[in-house]
Amino acid sequence: MADAVSVTRSTYDEIATGFARAQAEGYPELADDLNWLASRISGDSRVADVGCGPGRDLGLLRAMGFRAVGLDLSAEMLRAGGRTGVAQADMRTLPLRDGSLDGLWCQAALLHIPHADVPGVLAEFARVVRPGGAVHLVVAEGDSEGWERHGYGGDGLRWFAYHRLESLSVLMAEAGLTVVEAAHRSHHRAWLGVRAVAARSN
Numbered sequence: 001m002a003d004a005v006s007v008t009r010s011t012y013d014e015i016a017t018g019f020a021r022a023q024a025e026g027y028p029e030l031a032d033d034l035n036w037l038a039s040r041i042s043g044d045s046r047v048a049d050v051g052c053g054p055g056r057d058l059g060l061l062r063a064m065g066f067r068a069v070g071l072d073l074s075a076e077m078l079r080a081g082g083r084t085g086v087a088q089a090d091m092r093t094l095p096l097r098d099g100s101l102d103g104l105w106c107q108a109a110l111l112h113i114p115h116a117d118v119p120g121v122l123a124e125f126a127r128v129v130r131p132g133g134a135v136h137l138v139v140a141e142g143d144s145e146g147w148e149r150h151g152y153g154g155d156g157l158r159w160f161a162y163h164r165l166e167s168l169s170v171l172m173a174e175a176g177l178t179v180v181e182a183a184h185r186s187h188h189r190a191w192l193g194v195r196a197v198a199a200r201s202n
């Protein structure tokens with residue numbers, strides 16, 4: 001298999017402008033997701049938007065008062081959003097200290113991580129979020145993984161790895177993230193919204 005993550009990054013570099021235009025639309029449950037995070041952690045909390053793309057959600061998180069940083073693998077996606085306080089980073093090895101976040105937001109980005117690498121990414125999420133901190137994920141719902149070629153004015157390949165709530169919850173629990181709420185969604189495709197808390201150290 002070609003390196004799924006680097007091919008997907010190259011495609012996002014190519015489609016960044018088109019994606020930034022489309023991202024502005026948002027999704028119906030976005031306000032609920034932001035409010036959930038605000039219900040779990042205080043207003044000035046440290047949050048990372050992992051796989052932030054151009055940074056629509058990053059702006060919303062900051063507007064709520066969170067001290068939020070945006071991380072994304074694609075430099076062009078970050079550039080397309082024109083936001084400060086962002087850095088190029090791979091979620092498989094986050095450039096953040098242990099327990100340095102109160103909250104982690106990962107919207108439609110874990111879906112590009114091959115299934116074999118997902119336990120490692122979830123362990124990274126659990127490592128950087130303090131015990132009792134909050135994690136919000138949205139993933140594509142389904143069973144398979146593979147290349148898809150469509151979208152945002154380009155014809156490059158992106159790797160999509162789908163998840164079901166039951167198996168993802170098990171992986172998250174193994175990483176130390178306890179799922180507290182989840183919901184099935186439908187917006188262009190089937191999505192799974194998952195809200196979790198990081199295990200307390202005692």
Ligand SMILES: C[S@@+](CC[C@H](N)C(=O)[O-])C[C@H]1O[C@@H](n2cnc3c(N)ncnc32)[C@H](O)[C@@H]1O
Nearest residue numbers: 012051052053072073074077090091107109112
């Ligand atoms: C579908 S976009 C979602 C962007 C944004 N979160 C949103 O909801 O609009 C997926 C994003 O994940 C990023 N991404 C893919 N693999 C990544 C990785 N290994 N580490 C960090 N970001 C990654 C892509 O560059 C892209 O910006």
